[in-house]
Amino acid sequence: xxxxxxxxxxxxxxxxxxxxxxxxxxxxxxxxxxxxxxxxxxxxxxxxxxxxxxxxxxxxxxxxxxxxxxxxxxxxxxxxxxxx
Amino acid sequence: xxxxxxxxxxxxxxxxxxxxxxxxxxxxxxxxxxxxxxxxxxxxxxxxxxxxxxxxxxxxxxxxxxxxxxxxxxxxxxxxxxxxxxxxxxxxxxxxxxxxxxxxxxxxxxxxxxxxxxxxxxxxxxxxxxxxxxxxxxxxxxxxxxxxxxxxxxxxxxxxxxxxxxxxxxxxxxxxxxxxxxxxxxx
Numbered sequence: 001x002x003x004x005x006x007x008x009x010x011x012x013x014x015x016x017x018x019x020x021x022x023x024x025x026x027x028x029x030x031x032x033x034x035x036x037x038x039x040x041x042x043x044x045x046x047x048x049x050x051x052x053x054x055x056x057x058x059x060x061x062x063x064x065x066x067x068x069x070x071x072x073x074x075x076x077x078x079x080x081x082x083x084x
Numbered sequence: 085x086x087x088x089x090x091x092x093x094x095x096x097x098x099x100x101x102x103x104x105x106x107x108x109x110x111x112x113x114x115x116x117x118x119x120x121x122x123x124x125x126x127x128x129x130x131x132x133x134x135x136x137x138x139x140x141x142x143x144x145x146x147x148x149x150x151x152x153x154x155x156x157x158x159x160x161x162x163x164x165x166x167x168x169x170x171x172x173x174x175x176x177x178x179x180x181x182x183x184x185x186x187x188x189x190x191x192x193x194x195x196x197x198x199x200x201x202x203x204x205x206x207x208x209x210x211x212x213x214x215x216x217x218x219x220x221x222x223x224x225x226x227x228x229x230x231x232x233x234x235x236x237x238x239x240x241x242x243x244x245x246x247x248x249x250x251x252x253x254x255x256x257x258x259x260x261x262x263x264x265x266x267x268x269x270x271x
Contacts, residue, residue: 003086003089004085006089007088007092010089010092010093010096011092013096013123014092014095014096014099017096017099017100017119020115020119021103021116023112026112026115029112029115029116030115032115033116033118033119033122036122036123037145040123040141044125044126044137047129047130051132056129059129059134062138063125063141066141066142066145067145069146070115070118070145070146070149070150073150073153073154074115074149074153077111077153077156077157083150083154083157083265
């Protein structure tokens with residue numbers, strides 16, 4: 001069951017990657033990488049359960065904390081043209 | 085089923101890498117590289133290398149992306165176009181630099197694949213890496229260092245000075261980056 005869920009999430013991440021590659025505007029791409037990051041968090045939690053090491057859940061939580069840094073950088077650059 | 089779960093992220097990585105190379109918009113290429121790092125972290129987790137996965141996510145998807153965006157904000161966003169292309173001259177499809185660069189890349193990849201041919205199988209218990217000192221770490225590190233996780237024991241105790249040196253390097257690099265990226269006050 002966990003394997004099926006992981007497979008579905010990887011396939012949907014590939015679908016989102018299509019939007020990230022084609023995305024005509026930069027906002028499409030930023031949104032795509034944000035969705036991929038969220039899928040990564042779920043995927044790592046699922047891998048933890050597949051390997052019967054549920055403490056991977058902590059790592060998934062830490063990923064969720066790291067996830068938004070790049071998004072903030074992109075959006076700040078998009079809005080202000082610089083980072084400082 | 086598990087083979088498909090192993091193979092699909094690797095295909096994802098190939099697609100990301102090709103896109104990042106071929107894309108003309110450098111900001112878009114940076115975003116695609118962020119996606120590459122996130123999925124690479126998943127691959128490291130599948131290989132049970134959790135600490136490497138953590139470094140990949142924080143450095144690859146976090147710090148590297150921010151640094152590249154900072155570099156783009158100080159330079160230009162498009163890829164460099166030589167002057168004769170801007171004047172509307174016909175663009176050569178196979179220039180000498182492109183062809184020679186392609187050959188160098190193919191040769192390097194062939195050499196690296198050749199180098200992996202005689203490596204032991206993944207997870208082979210009779211591989212030299214698993215026979216030499218690994219057994220001592222597994223059996224004795226709990227007594228010798230008192231750390232329950234033996235990867236942590238190797239990093240923080242057996243190779244403690246090495247880790248101290250690495251930390252010094254990273255601290256120096258962080259200070260340099262802060263000095264380079266700090267706000268320059270214009271009077």
